[in-house]
Amino acid sequence: MSLIVQKYGGTSVANETNIKNVAQRVVRAKDEGKDVVVVLSALGDTTDVLLNMAYNINPHPQKRELDMLVSTGEQISIALLTMAIHFLGYDAVSFTASQVGILTDSVYTKARILDIKKDRIVDELKKGRIVVVAGFQGVTRDGDITTLGRGGSDTTAVALAAALGAEYCEIFTDVEGVFTADPNVVPEACKLHVVSYEEMLEMSASGAKVLQLRSVEFGRNYGVKIHVRSSFVDVSGTWVIEEDERMERAIISGVTHDKNQAKITIFDVPDKPGVAARIFQALADSHINVDMIIQNVSERGLSDISFTVDREDLPLTREVMLKVKEELKAREVHFDQDIAKVSLVGAGMKTNPGVAAAMFSALAESNINIEMISTSPIKISCIIRKEQAETAVRSLHKKFNLDRVSRPHKESIGTGSAPGSQPANGLHQESGRNE
Ligand code: ASP
Ligand code: MG
Numbered sequence: 001m002s003l004i005v006q007k008y009g010g011t012s013v014a015n016e017t018n019i020k021n022v023a024q025r026v027v028r029a030k031d032e033g034k035d036v037v038v039v040l041s042a043l044g045d046t047t048d049v050l051l052n053m054a055y056n057i058n059p060h061p062q063k064r065e066l067d068m069l070v071s072t073g074e075q076i077s078i079a080l081l082t083m084a085i086h087f088l089g090y091d092a093v094s095f096t097a098s099q100v101g102i103l104t105d106s107v108y109t110k111a112r113i114l115d116i117k118k119d120r121i122v123d124e125l126k127k128g129r130i131v132v133v134a135g136f137q138g139v140t141r142d143g144d145i146t147t148l149g150r151g152g153s154d155t156t157a158v159a160l161a162a163a164l165g166a167e168y169c170e171i172f173t174d175v176e177g178v179f180t181a182d183p184n185v186v187p188e189a190c191k192l193h194v195v196s197y198e199e200m201l202e203m204s205a206s207g208a209k210v211l212q213l214r215s216v217e218f219g220r221n222y223g224v225k226i227h228v229r230s231s232f233v234d235v236s237g238t239w240v241i242e243e244d245e246r247m248e249r250a251i252i253s254g255v256t257h258d259k260n261q262a263k264i265t266i267f268d269v270p271d272k273p274g275v276a277a278r279i280f281q282a283l284a285d286s287h288i289n290v291d292m293i294i295q296n297v298s299e300r301g302l303s304d305i306s307f308t309v310d311r312e313d314l315p316l317t318r319e320v321m322l323k324v325k326e327e328l329k330a331r332e333v334h335f336d337q338d339i340a341k342v343s344l345v346g347a348g349m350k351t352n353p354g355v356a357a358a359m360f361s362a363l364a365e366s367n368i369n370i371e372m373i374s375t376s377p378i379k380i381s382c383i384i385r386k387e388q389a390e391t392a393v394r395s396l397h398k399k400f401n402l403d404r405v406s407r408p409h410k411e412s413i414g415t416g417s418a419p420g421s422q423p424a425n426g427l428h429q430e431s432g433r434n435e
Contacts (some may be wrong), residue, residue, distance in 0.1 A: 001033065001034065001035050002033075002034055002035070002167045003034065003035040003036075003037065003125070003164055003165070003166045003167060004029060004034050004035070004036060004037070004161075004166055004167055004168060004169070004170065005036075005037045005038075005039060005157050005158075005160050005161040005164070005166045005168075005169045005170070006025070006026065006029065006036060006037070006038050006039070006157075006169075006170045006172060007038070007039040007040070007041075007135060007153055007154060007156070007157035007169065007170065007171050007172065008022050008038070008039075008040055008041065008081075008172045008231055009041045009153070009171075009172065009173045009174065009231075010041045010042055010043065010044050010045065010046070010047070011044065011173070011174040011231075012041075012172050012173065012174065012231040012232075013040055013041065013043050013044075013077050013080075013081065014043055014044035015043075015044070016080075018231075019077075019080050019081055019084050020084050021231075022081060022084070022172075022231065023081060023084035023085045023087070023088055024088070025172070025231065026038055026081075026085060026092075026130060027085060027088050027090050027130075030090060030130055034167075035125045036130045036131070037121060037125070037130075037131045037132075037133060037160055037161075037164065037166070038081065038130065038131070038132045038133065039132075039133050039134075039135045039153055039156050039157040039160060040074060040077040040078050040081060040132065040133075040134065040135055040153065041073075041074065041077065041135050041136065041153040042070075042073025042074050042076065042077055042136070043073065043076060043077050043080075046073040046076070047070050047073050047136075047150070050069050050070050050072070050073060051066070051069075051070060053069075054066060054069055062108075063108035063109045064108050064144065066108065066109055066147075067108045067109060067111075067137075067144075067145050067146050067147045068145055070136075070147055071096075071097075071134070071136065071137040071145050071146075071147055073136075074096075074134035074135055074136050074137055074153065075096055075134055077134075078094035078095070078096075078132045078133065078134045079094055081094070081132055082094040082132045085130055085132070090130060091127070091128055091129045091130065092129055092130035092131070092132055093124055093129050093130075093131060093132070094132040094133075094134075095120065095121070095131065095132070095133050095134065096133075096134045096137065097133070097134055097137040097138045097139055097145075097156070098137075098139035098143065098145065099120065100116070100117065100118070100120050100121055100133055101115075101116060101117030101118075101119075101120065101139070102116050102133075102137070102138045102139065102156065102159070102160075103115040103116070103117070103138065103139060103140070103141065104138030104139065104140060104146045104148070105140070105146075106140045106142070106144065106146065107146070107287055108146055108147070109146075109147055109149065110148070110149045110287060111138050111140075111146035111147060111148055111149075112148075112214075113138060113148070113155070113156075113159050113218075116159060116160065116163040118160075118163050118164055121133070121160075121164065122164070133156065133160065134156075135152065135153020135154075135156040135157065136148055136152040136153045136156060137152075137156075148212075148214065149212065149214065150212075151209065151211075151212035152212055152214070154171060154211050154212040154214075154215035155212050155214040155215040155218060157169050157171065157215065158215040158216075158218040158219050158222075158224050158226060159215075159218050161222075161224045162218055162219075162221075162222035162224050166224065167225075168224070168225040168226070168227055169219070169224050169225070169226050169227070170226075170227045170229060171211065171215075171226060171227065171228045171229070172229060172230070172231035173210065173228065173229070173230065173231065174230070174231070174232065175210060175228075175230060176191055176229065176230045176233060176235060176237055177191045177192065177193075177210075177228050177229060177230075177237035177238030178191070178192050178195055178200070178203065178208065178210055178211075178228055178237075178238040178240075178254070179191055179192065179254070180192065180253065180254045180255065180397065180402040180403070181254060181255045181256070181393050181394075181397045181402065182256075182257070182393065185257070185390050185393050185394065186255075186393060186394055186397045186402075186403075188397070188402075188403035189397065189402070189403070190402065190403060191237070191238065192238050192253060192254065193236070193238060193239065194238065194239045194240075194241060195238060195239075195240055195253055195254075196240070196241065196242065196243035196244075196347055197216060197219055197220035197240060197241070197242065197243070198220070198243060198347060198378055199243075199253050199254075199345050199346065199347055199378060200216045200219075200226075200240045201213065201216045201217065201220065202343070202345040202376065202378055202379040203253075203254055203256050203343075203345050204216050205291075206256040206257075206258055206341060206343035206345065206379065206381055207256040207257050207258030207259075207260075207341065207343065208254075208256045210228055211226070211228060211240070216240065219240060223242065225239065225240070225241050226239070226240040226241075227239050227240075228240065243347055250346060250347075250348055251346050251348035251349060251352045251355065251400070252344055252345070252346035252348070252349070252355070252400045252402065253345055253346045253347065254344075254345050254346070254402070255342065255343070255344055255345075255393050255396045255397050255400075255402065256342070256343045256345065257340055257341065257342045257343070257389045257390075257392070257393050258340065258341045258343075259340045259386055259389055260310060260311045260312070261291070261308050261309070261310065261311060261339055261340065261341050261383070262308065262309055262310075262311045262313075262314045262317070262335060262336060262337045262339065263306060263307070263308050263335075263336040263339045263371070263372070263383060264306065264307055264308070264309065264317060264321060264333065264334070264335055264336075265304055265305070265306040265333070265334045265336075266279065266304065266305050266306075266321065266324070266325060266328075266330050266332075266333045266334075267304045267330060267331045267332045267333070267334070268302040268303075268304065268330055268331035268332070269302065269303060269304070269305060269328050269330045270301065270302060270328065270329075271298035271301050271302060271303045272301075275328060276295065276305065278324065278327070278328065279305065279321075279324050279328075280293075280307075282320050282321075282323070282324050283309075283317065283320055286316055286317075286319075286320050288309055288313045288316060288317055288320065289309065289310065289313070290307050290308070290309055291307070291308045291309065291310075291341075291374075292306075292307060292308045292341075292372050292374040292381065292383065293305070293306070293307045293374075294306050294307075294372055302331075306372060308339070308341070308372070308383065311337060314335065314337065317335075318335060321333045321335075337386075338385060338386045338387075339371065339383050339384070339385065339386055340383070340384055340385070340386045340388070340389035340392075341381050341382070341383055341384075342363075342381070342382055342384060342389060342392040342393060342396065343379055343380065343381040343382075344359055344379065344380050344381075344396060344400070345378060345379045346378060346379075347378050349377065349378050349379070349380075350377050350378060355380065356375070356380050358399060358400070359380055359382070359396060359399070360382075361399075362395045362396050362398075362399035363382065363384070363392060363395065363396075365395065366388075366391050366392065366395045368384050368385075368388045368391065368392050368395075369384065369385070370382045370383070370384060371383045371384060371385075
């Protein structure tokens with residue numbers, strides 16, 4: 001029998017009515033003859049509420065206790081959904097991550113999945129039951145509870161789909177799919193029907209919050225087909241799959257932006273072997289992900305190094321860098337939160353020259369200064385002032401005619417939302433981190 005994994009985000013299970021609707025969707029898949037594993041996020045903004053309480057009580061909570069706290073959100077939603085499924089007359093059972101053996105490392109709040117013991121799930125499926133698993137959480141070998149980072153239930157879902165050999169993984173959310181830009185910023189943005197894993201990786205890494213980056217990595221590494229779709233509107237969404245020739249025809253697939261970045265510059269470090277290694281090893285030891293890096297041309301044997309990190313890592317980065325500054329006898333470290341990253345992503349960039357030039361001229365035409373640039377074969381990112389992010393996204397979307405890209409994906413745009421549903425807000429879910 002074919003097996004599918006369905007994941008529902010926070011908005012999709014925000015209240016009793018929504019939970020009952022999700023139960024209907026789940027049993028529909030079961031009626032179609034599929035084995036169904038459901039992964040849930042916490043109800044609505046539960047995770048944010050819990051985190052706020054934690055920081056109100058202690059501004060520096062230990063990460064182990066944070067995970068102990070926020071993992072409770074998902075335990076509530078799985079129990080409630082399972083009851084809703086029972087009420088419809090179907091057999092179902094809920095499990096926490098430790099019950100089904102989602103084993104992680106012990107990097108609290110950002111844990112990585114090491115292994116999934118799937119026996120328990122397989123046994124229950126064999127009994128004909130729908131299996132409902134708590135997303136976002138894991139367990140260490142010592143039995144401690146961990147979480148996989150914000151938005152981590154996407155990763156639980158795709159990892160389970162990989163472990164169980166599911167036919168595909170459906171990610172039900174409050175938007176209709178992946179868009180060419182955030183429709184809140186660019187109303188003409190189009191829904192993409194297909195994107196490759198590589199493109200989605202770049203989009204997730206550059207500000208699209210619709211799928212957690214780690215979940216796309218799992219998808220790519222294990223070839224799990226991912227369907228991002230709305231739980232409120234019954235239309236097909238965006239498929240994230242292996243690249244094919246059709247995709248290469250579109251040079252650019254989307255423009256993303258990320259305002260949750262910070263830029264750090266360390267001035268006058270010695271220009272000699274081992275200095276960069278020292279700085280970035282210190283950051284790595286504190287589990288801080290560094291994104292862009294530039295090193296200036298050196299003068300008098302000294303140079304400056306700038307890099308960016310997620311803004312939430314800024315307090316820790318500050319601690320680390322002040323120590324590194326002393327150690328390297330650098331002149332100064334500067335921390336800047338007023339930046340944004342805008343990125344252009346597209347598989348066709350590999351074979352089409354001139355994309356960077358067109359991007360920079362679009363930004364210049366809007367009077368936007370570029371502070372840092374980084375590229376990959378299918379992405380170009382620029383760091384700019386934060387207040388110019390929206391202008392930049394709109395001018396790039398226009399420059400590359402993304403309201404008219406050649407991929408078929410337009411029909412459901414603007415048909416928007418069914419009554420009572422959330423507005424589609426595409427790539428960026430400023431409020432939708434809970435999804
Ligand atoms: N509830 C968690 C969060 O808000 C995990 C998720 O939604 O995927 O980040
Ligand atoms: Mg999410």
